[in-house]
Amino acid sequence: MGTIFLGLGANGEQQTLDLGRANRHGLIAGATGTGKTVTLQGMAESFSAQGVPVFVADVKGDLSGISMAGSPNFKHADKLEGRAKELGMDDYAYSDNPAVFWDLYGEQGHPVRTTISEMGPLLLARLLDLNETQEGVLQIIFRYADDNGLLLLNFEDLQSMLMYASQNASELSGLYGNVSKQSVGAIQRQLLSFESQGADKFFGEPALEIDDFIKTDEQGRGYINVLAADKLMRSPKLYATFLLWLLAELFETLPEVGDPEKPKLVFFFDEAHLLFDDAPKALEEKIEQVVRLIRSKGVGVFFVTQNPIDIPAEVAGQLGNRVQHALRAFTPKDKKAIRAAADTFRINPDLDVEQAITELKVGEALVSTLLDDGAPSIVQRTLIKPPRSRLGPVSAKERAIINSISPAEGKYDEEVDRESAEEVLLAKATDAVETAKEVEANGKEEVAKQPRKSTSIWEKALGRGTKVAIGSAAGMAAAKVLGQKSRANPMRSGVTSAAGSIATDLAGPVAGRFVRNLIGGLMR
Known part of the structure; x- marks a missing residue:
């Protein structure tokens, strides 16, 4: 079983992490300025070198330097080289790492998008701070969209559905249960507030394909996926909900592997307390369930936080590998955190753990990892x-170069806006207005004899399909969509074959309900 080197113990023994136990999750904790980010950076490098892809959230903007080799000319180089010499790392040399930059806002990396349908009503309700009644209305809107083949891809689609629900509240109430205009209005107001923060950029297509997070380079090193989160942290609930959604997507996408020799992906969740702030007890329980279940998918989750008591006990109990940096005992709460942290470790008779936590220097930590026997x-x-x-951020020029050679270059950068709920509902409203005018002019009986204007999802797909040869490679590939992973795949060409159009249109509602059933089952 492979290992990664973490550091040197007080008695000169190497402290390592078994790769085969990395999917048992972990915790990196400590006060600000004690070395958590440097520890995270070193661990991410080691996982990458062993061929394990990594996801990290760059909340302070300085983790982007992981893509560039360090240098004797950079800040702190003397400290790095001095520590390497102190630890006897004779092979220490500066090196870069394969990295891919991502950004929900598309400013510092590839845009990360999902569809409204894939996010689902439960996570959206939490994101929008909806009460139970409002969440129920949102559930009805999603169900109506599914039942009527309406794709919910971006904010405009959801806004159109909310407007339709408000105008047809009585009809929806008769079919699905009470839909009040007041609740719809409250959701619309929350949505506008959410959109003003720029969060609407997160919803749309092309939607993220999780497989793009799990890649290795030509040397067999795992790519380190760096999410630019400095701006995202201004919307902490969006940050936490996005990462929770990402974990759910990983769980849904990856096959069961049990305990592999090394993880399929290691996920570092920085500022982890944001996931649990103001979260109801039921959500905490389901997060614990997600963390426990995703282990069998070969995914290791490391929570990074200042205070270990920020992590609920049920979740903390799943974290087998621990790196505890210094904590300061300034308040009664601080002292409680120190005692709690000390109690989580296997006792060392030669070490007063509680006292040691307050005495640790920068770049020093208490370490305990899982052994071969668990x-x-x-x-x-x-x-x-x-x-x-490198410790510290890359320059704008360096970032642009890294983006240009990324394996995801060109795949997500241009947003695609295909026909979805907004366009269908607009056409339906236009048809209704025109029909009303014709009834007024010609009478109801005469208008009833005319052919309907709105075509079915199949007819519209067939109409679009005539624009391209049925036998084309693109058409044949699209025709197979229904047999592939059921999710709303992004349309990367202007037209598709008839079969591909039908598959694309149907994939949205089917996939949306499939993924939401998964997340809903975990979140309930």
């Missing part, structure tokens, strides 16, 4: 190894 190792005071990549 038991935690005895906690040791450890000097953490230095990273080989």
Whole structure:
């Protein structure tokens, strides 16, 4: 079983993390300025070198340097080289790492998008701070869209559905249950507030394909996916909900693998307390369930936070690998956190853990990881190894170069707006207005004899399909969509074959309900 080197214990013993136990999750904790980010950076490098893809959220803007080799000319180089010498790392040399930059706003990396349908009403309700009644109305709107083949892809689609629900509240109430205009109006107001924060950019197509997070380069190193989160942190609920959605997507996408020799992906959840702030108890329980179940998919989740008591006990109990940096005992709450952190470690008779937590220097931590038999190792005071990549952010020019050679280059950068709920409802409203005018002019009986104007989803798909040869490679590929993973795949060409159009139109409602059933089952 492979290992990654974390640092050197007080007695000169190497502290390592078994790759085969990395999917048992972990915790990196400590006060501001004690070295959590450097520890995270060093661990991400080591996972990458072992061929394990990594996801990290760059909440302060300085983790982007992981893509560039360090240098003796950069800040803190003397400290890095001094620590390497202290640890006996004779092979220490600066090196870069394969990295892909992502950004929900599309400014510092590839845009990350999902569809409204894939996010689902439960996570959206939490994102919008809806009460139970409003969440119920949102559930009805999603159900109506599914039943009527209306694709909910972006904010405009959801806004159109809310407007339709308000205008047809009586009809929807008769079919699905009470839909009040007041509740719809409350959702619309929350949606406008949410949109003003720029969160609407997160919804649309092309939607993120999780497989793009799980890639290795030509040297076999795992790509490190760096999410630019400095701007995103201004909307902490969006940040937390996005990462929770991402975990659910990983769970839905990846096959069961049990305990592999090394993880399929390691996921670092920085500022993890945001996931649990103001979260109801039921949601906490389901997050614990997600963390526990995703282990069998070969995904390791490391929570990074200042205070270990920010993580609920039920979730903390799933975190087998721990790196605890210094905590300061300034308040009664701080002292409680120190005692709680000390109690989580396997006892070391030669170490007063509670006292050591307050005495740790920058770049020093208490480390305990899972052994081959699954038991935690005895906690040791450890000097953490230095990273080989740059400490600090890349320049705009360097970022542009990294983006240009990314394996996802050109795939997500241009947004696609295909026919969905907004266009269908607009056409329906236009038809209704024209019909009303014709009834007024010609009479109801005469108008009833005319052919209907709105065509079915199949007829519209067939109409679009005539624009391209049925036998084309693109058409044949699109025709197979129904047999593939059921999700709303992005349309990357201007036209598709008839079969491809039908598959694309049907994939949205079917996939949306499939993924929401998964997330809904986890979230209830």
